[in-house]
C-alpha cells in the first residue's frame with residue numbers, strides 16, 4: 044500500500060486522539076495510526092485527574108533529594124529508576140538533575156498554566172458538547188496529609204500555586220473530615236485544588252475514539268510506524284507494518300516511544316518513560332467523594348461512578364508495560380493508611396503505563412526544526428490526559444499555520 048493522506052497522526056493516546064479531534068474540527072482530514080490499540084496505551088488506566096493546578100514542572104527544587112531519600116525506603120518509595128549505562132538514559136538523568144531548580148520552575152509555570160487552563164476549558168466543552176458520559180466531576184483534587192511536616196509543605200506549595208490565579212482551600216482536621224468522610228481519623232488536614240476535575244479515562248478515550256471516527260477520521264489499529272523517508276526537508280514517506288504512506292502533514296505523538304519512532308529523522312528527542320501502575324476495583328462501602336492524592340505516599344485515588352482506582356509509582360527508564368504484583372500490593376497497603384476501605388477489595392484490573400518525560404518535566408509541542416511538514420508532540424509526563432485537549436487545539440493551530448492560543452516558544456524541542 045502507498046496511500047496519500049492529509050494529516051497523519053502517529054500514536055492514538057490521549058494526545059494523538061485530542062490532536063485528531065481538533066484537526067477534524069478545523070476541517071482537516073485525519074488518519075490516525077497506532078502500533079497497538081487507539082485509545083488504550085498509557086492513557087486508559089491512568090488516574091483520570093484533570094489538573095490545571097499542576098503548574099510546577101516535575102523537575103523542581105528538592106526532587107532529587109526526595110528521590111534519594113525515598114530510595115532508602117524501597118518498600119514505600121513512590122520513585123524508582125532503572126540501572127543502565129545507556130548513554131541517552133544517562134544524559135537524560137544528568138539533564139533532569141540539572142533542571143531541578145528554581146529557574147526551571149520560574150521559566151515553565153506560565154506555559155504549564157496556559158496549557159492547563161486551555162485544556163480544562165476544552166475538557167468541559169468537549170464533555171458538554173459531545174455529551175460524553177465518562178464519570179466527569181468538577182470537584183477538585185484534594186491532597187490528604189498525616190504528618191505536620193507534609194501538611195506544612197503542601198500548604199506552602201498551595202500558596203505558591205494560588206499566587207498564579209489557581210483556587211486553593213486549606214482544611215484543618217475537622218473541616219477535612221467533614222469534606223471527605225472516607226479519610227481515616229489520623230489524617231490531619233488537606234489542601235484542596237478546587238478548580239481541578241476528574242473522569243474515567245478508559246471511558247473518555249473510548250468515547251473520543253468513537254467521536255473522531257464519526258467525524259471522518261481513518262483509524263488504523265495495529266499499524267506500527269517503522270521509519271521515514273525525508274527529501275528536501277520534508278517527510279515524503281512514512282513506512283509502517285501496513286505499507287507506506289504519504290501525508291501533507293505528520294503529527295508525531297508516540298508518547299514515551301517517540302525517540303525510537305523518530306530514529307530516521309535526525310532529531311534528538313530527550314524523552315524517557317516513567318512507568319506507573321494502577322489497580323481498579325468495584326466501589327467500596329465508604330467511597331471517597333473526591334479525587335485524592337495521599338500526600339506522603341504519593342498515591343492518586345479516583346472514584347469513578349461504580350469503580351475506584353488507585354495509581355502510583357514513577358519508575359524512570361523502564362519500558363515494560365507489565366504491572367508488578369508486588370507494587371500493586373504496596374499501593375493498596377498505602378491507600379489503607381489513609382482511607383476506610385473494605386477488608387477485601389474486588390479488584391477488576393491491574394495495569395502499567397509509561398509517562399513520556401522530558402529532562403525539564405515540560406512537554407515538547409512544536410514544528411520540527413528540520414522538517415517542514417512535521418509537528419512533534421510528546422513529553423507530557425504525568426499530565427498527558429489533563430493537557431490533552433489544550434495540546435490538541437494548539438497542534439491543530441500549528442498544522443494549519445494559525446496563530447496559537449498562547450505562546451509555544453518555551454515548548455520547542457530546540458530548548459534541549
Ligand SMILES: Cc1cc2nc3c(=O)[nH]c(=O)nc-3n(C[C@H](O)[C@H](O)[C@H](O)COP(=O)(O)OP(=O)(O)OC[C@H]3O[C@@H](n4cnc5c(N)ncnc54)[C@H](O)[C@@H]3O)c2cc1C
Nearest residue numbers: 054056058078084089090091092268298319426427428429
Ligand atoms: C500510573 C499513571 C497515572 C497517570 N495519571 C494521570 C492523570 O491522572 N492525569 C493525566 O493527565 N495523566 C496521567 N498520567 C500520564 C498520562 O497517562 C500520559 O501522560 C499519557 O498517556 C501520554 O499520552 P500520549 O498520547 O503522549 O502517549 P501514550 O498514551 O503513550 O500514547 C502513545 C501511543 O503511541 C503508540 N505508538 C508508539 N510507538 C508507535 C509506533 N512505532 N507506531 C505507531 N504507534 C506507536 C502507542 O501504542 C500508544 O498508544 C498517568 C500515567 C500513569 C502511568
